[in-house]
Amino acid sequence: MTLLQHLTPLREALDRLEGANPFDVRFDAVLSPTEGVLHGRPVLLLGTNNYLGLTFDGDCVAAASSSLAGEGTGTTGSRIANGTYGGHHHLEAKLAGFLGRRQAMVFSTGYQANLGMLSSLVGPGDHIVIDADSHASIYDGVRLSPASVTRFRHNDPGDLARRLSRLPSTGNTLIVVEGIYSMLGDRAPLAEIAAIKREHGAHLLVDEAHSLGVLGEHGRGLAEEAGVEAEVDFVVGTFSKSLGAVGGFCASDVDGFELLRLACRPYMFTASLPPSVIASVARALDRLTMEPALRARLADNARRLHAALTAAGFELGADPTPILSIRVPDAGTAIAFWNRLVERGIYINLALPPATPRGLCLLRSSVSAAHEPAQLDAAARVVAEVGAEVGLLGRPRRAVSG
Amino acid sequence: MSNESVASRVVRLVTERVPRAEAVTGSAVIRDLGLDSVAVMDLVMAVEDEFDLVFPLDRLGEVETVDDLARVVSGILEQRTAAT
Numbered sequence: 088m089t090l091l092q093h094l095t096p097l098r099e100a101l102d103r104l105e106g107a108n109p110f111d112v113r114f115d116a117v118l119s120p121t122e123g124v125l126h127g128r129p130v131l132l133l134g135t136n137n138y139l140g141l142t143f144d145g146d147c148v149a150a151a152s153s154s155l156a157g158e159g160t161g162t163t164g165s166r167i168a169n170g171t172y173g174g175h176h177h178l179e180a181k182l183a184g185f186l187g188r189r190q191a192m193v194f195s196t197g198y199q200a201n202l203g204m205l206s207s208l209v210g211p212g213d214h215i216v217i218d219a220d221s222h223a224s225i226y227d228g229v230r231l232s233p234a235s236v237t238r239f240r241h242n243d244p245g246d247l248a249r250r251l252s253r254l255p256s257t258g259n260t261l262i263v264v265e266g267i268y269s270m271l272g273d274r275a276p277l278a279e280i281a282a283i284k285r286e287h288g289a290h291l292l293v294d295e296a297h298s299l300g301v302l303g304e305h306g307r308g309l310a311e312e313a314g315v316e317a318e319v320d321f322v323v324g325t326f327s328k329s330l331g332a333v334g335g336f337c338a339s340d341v342d343g344f345e346l347l348r349l350a351c352r353p354y355m356f357t358a359s360l361p362p363s364v365i366a367s368v369a370r371a372l373d374r375l376t377m378e379p380a381l382r383a384r385l386a387d388n389a390r391r392l393h394a395a396l397t398a399a400g401f402e403l404g405a406d407p408t409p410i411l412s413i414r415v416p417d418a419g420t421a422i423a424f425w426n427r428l429v430e431r432g433i434y435i436n437l438a439l440p441p442a443t444p445r446g447l448c449l450l451r452s453s454v455s456a457a458h459e460p461a462q463l464d465a466a467a468r469v470v471a472e473v474g475a476e477v478g479l480l481g482r483p484r485r486a487v488s489g
Numbered sequence: 490m491s492n493e494s495v496a497s498r499v500v501r502l503v504t505e506r507v508p509r510a511e512a513v514t515g516s517a518v519i520r521d522l523g524l525d526s527v528a529v530m531d532l533v534m535a536v537e538d539e540f541d542l543v544f545p546l547d548r549l550g551e552v553e554t555v556d557d558l559a560r561v562v563s564g565i566l567e568q569r570t571a572a573t
């Protein structure tokens with residue numbers, strides 16, 4: 088048997104791709120939150136999850152540089168050995184304060200935060216019930232858990248209730264949902280889910296990866312927007328999207344939370360974040376809290392691009408959120424569409440099954456507060472033209488802007 | 490509750506999900522029928538609804554063929570009868 092033979096179907100799928108491999112994108116340069124150079128051409132960045140556009144923020148860069156010079160390039164150790172500096176501790180307190188929770192734990196990525204929490208929050212004889220469209224980090228996390236795992240139909244509170252009522256009455260139950268789903272950009276019906284959670288005496292974890300700093304009056308996420316923070320027992324999130332860096336966290340009021348630091352393997356057996364990253368995230372969190380205008384601009388931009396793409400005749404995944412996904416009937420069209428957009432100076436994400444729910448082929452864009460309205464209007468025009476070229480829009484219509 | 494056997498109800502659920510029109514037998518290997526990992530998990534949801542039970546995802550490790558799936562379902566049903 089040849090090693091990697093089990094990956095043959097993947098090899099074949101890759102070989103079928105025409106044009107540039109959309110999963111091997113190498114930017115020649117990234118110049119700002121909205122501009123880059125790809126294959127020698129300037130491109131508008133419209134698929135980077137950089138919701139608040141803070142990656143080049145002067146304060147964040149300065150905080151990181153100063154920490155880099157003062158504290159070095161890395162901690163070279165685990166949080167429970169030599170890898171916790173003052174900054175890590177301070178950031179955890181700051182996050183807990185921002186989210187109105189007693190405690191928070193910082194992980195090296197959001198992926199690891201899900202792995203860590205889902206593998207250690209519940210034990211043998213307990214139950215985890217996850218949304219069917221959950222992110223890979225949630226799927227991988229529950230595989231590490233000794234609890235029994237079941238799925239409920241995406242965003243279907245009635246289906247969740249039915250599945251909860253089938254569970255044995257023994258053991259704890261943890262429900263896992265996301266704030267904004269990463270592929271289609273749809274929100275979880277969190278108020279209904281929270282009511283069901285309470286009725287069944289379950290616990291609730293919400294991954295606010297795409298909604299932190301995006302939703303809610305103060306940017307605390309979907310739970311804030313839906314007014315159900317008190318029902319959310321665990322908030323998981325990432326520093327790699329609205330906060331413009333890398334890292335993850337979980338915040339909670341649960342008793343005994345501190346014990347997780349000595350039980351959570353994805354927290355313990357990996358090096359902690361470099362102090363410069365911690366410093367930039369702390370500054371980004373300040374920007375997020377002190378500048379609600381960033382959030383307002385992001386929401387305006389999302390509505391603007393959503394309206395323009397809808398007017399052009401595209402079928403989008405959901406109501407306006409910063410994630411706007413165009414549904415494309417087949418992978419071939421999606422790949423051609425994506426390649427043509429790169430040629431026309433627009434970088435967005437191509438998402439194909441099995442990374443997408445229900446076998447959907449998607450061109451996924453994510454809007455930033457840093458986009459200028461004119462950039463989005465121009466992008467919508469180009470997307471509509473290319474959409475017509477690849478036969479996606481029945482009759483080419485003129486894109487309506489704003 | 491129908492009189493249909495567990496095995497034939499499972500065969501019916503699998504057949505509904507097979508992308509190619511082909512007769513599904515109990516000995517068929519589920520992955521060879523063209524169901525990817527997500528489709529298999531969706532099949533598990535349909536099985537849970539059909540039999541009104543909980544089918545923990547880790548038990549998929551025991552399932553290669555359609556008959557394996559029916560066997561796990563029967564086991565869960567028996568366990569439940571024994572418990573009540």
Ligand SMILES: Cc1ncc(COP(=O)(O)O)c(C=O)c1O
Binds near residue numbers: 201224297334
């Ligand atoms: C819903 C969700 N959770 C977690 C993650 C992981 O975040 P990170 O990039 O910090 O590992 C992502 C990002 O890909 C995500 O979309």
